[in-house]
Amino acid sequence: MDDHPxxxxxxxxVALAPPDDAKDELARALRPAYAGYPRLRxxxxxDWHITLAFLGExxxxxxxxxxxxxxxAAPSRPALQLGLRGGGYFDQRLLWTGVDGDLEGLHRLAADVRDLARSCGIDFRERPLNPHLTLARSRRDDSVSVPLAAAGLTGFVGRPWRTERLHLVGSNIGRGPGPIHYRDIEAWRLGVAAAPA
Known part of the structure; x- marks a missing residue:
């Protein structure tokens, strides 16, 4: 059955995904928040990912x-050294952890991906890249859980990891009251790691 009406x-x-061990490390750091803020979604x-280009419908x-x-394009784009660090929030409703490491390379890759999308005739709303990984969303009547959960992540510093693949992802966002789910449409291995500066 098709997910889409x-x-x-x-x-x-289009996104990057941390490896499983980096996600496990972050999940361990989030245990107090999972227990302390059960009403967060x-x-x-x-589904954790770092969005490079949100292309919409x-x-x-x-x-x-x-x-x-x-x-x-993917094989000619260098793999990047990244890490997850700290926590923050948007509009007191969306909790995230930040991205650390080769941010210059990340911005370059995002610009390349957006240029590729435009070259394919894809029209999308340009959003500034603010590298992060979304963790949770609050309910409309809860304006305190997300800021408190973000404060608990202030000291989190994840181990560095190397990006492996570029992912084209489909989502069911806005398809009803349930949770948002993502699925890989396809993923491609990135090229060799960039030489250290």
Missing amino acids: DSRTLRVF WNRIE QSSTAVPLLRSALAA
Whole structure:
């Protein structure tokens, strides 16, 4: 059964995903928050990602063009050394952990991905890149849990990790009251790691 009411469109974004051991490390650091703020809508660990380009609702004909372009480009883009660090929030409702490491390379990769999407005729709203990994969202009547949970992450510093793949992801965001779920449409191995500066 199709997740989408209009099978001619798909909501998509391009992202990086931390490796399992980095996600496990962060999940351990979040244990007090999981226990302390059970009303937060926590993202599933398998859905954790760092968005490079949110492309929104796209036609089913645009997605194959983008897949081809990303498949051709990924091997020539260097893998990056990144890490997860600290915590913060947007609008007192969205909890995130920050991204550390080769941020210059991350911004370059995001710009490349956005240029590729435009070259495929994909129209999307440009958003400034603010590298983060979304962890949870609060309910409308709860303006305190997210800031408190973010304060508990202030000292978190995750181990560095190397990006392996570029992911094209589809989501069911806005498809009803349930949790947001993501699924990989496809992922491609990035090229060799950039030489240390």
